[in-house]
Amino acid sequence: MNERTIRIPALASILHALLVALIAVAATVAIGLIRPAGAHAAPRSGQHRGLGGVSRRLRLDAWNFARRQRGKPYRWGGVGPRGYDCSGLVWAAYRRAGIVLPRTTFEMLDSHALIRITWRQARRGDLAFFGREHVELVRWGNWTFGAEHTGTRIGFHKMNRFWHPTMYFRVR
DSSP states (O other): OOOHHHHHHHHHHHHHHHHHHHHHHHHHHHHHHHOSSSSSSOOOOOOOOOSSSSOHHHHHHHHHHHHHTTTTTBOOOOSSSOOOOHHHHHHHHHTTTOOOOOHHHHHHHHHEEEEEEOOTOOOOEEEEETTTEEEEEEEETEEEOOOSSSBBBEEEEEOOOOSSSSEEEEEE
């Protein structure tokens, strides 16, 4: 038996163990991120189900955290505390309120964590998506709050015919 035949089975068993561990971790993360907080899970204290979604208090907790980040720079991929990108600010704000959302706009829109609402239903702290690539928090009326793009600071943005959300969502 040569040295090469001994190493291949050992390498194969190591790769198999790593693959099993990776699948277990991925399954655990996926379950935690996409499990709806709706009918299949008991509501947390402070939640109600009117339109669906988290309570007003939790939504405003997320809003208030985001507001305290005003003036910090936009940083691509940033999740704080020195800077945020658009989805990083939303993710951090809701995480501070005790709600775990997926990290990116694409993942948020593909998850079961959001409930689609209309502009008229949108309240402070709800999410305003500008296509699939940008998200900000709803302020009220024609205003949103968030991290716009590289070179800007976190703050308020007034909607106009060129800059307006295409979808609104409430967090479950």
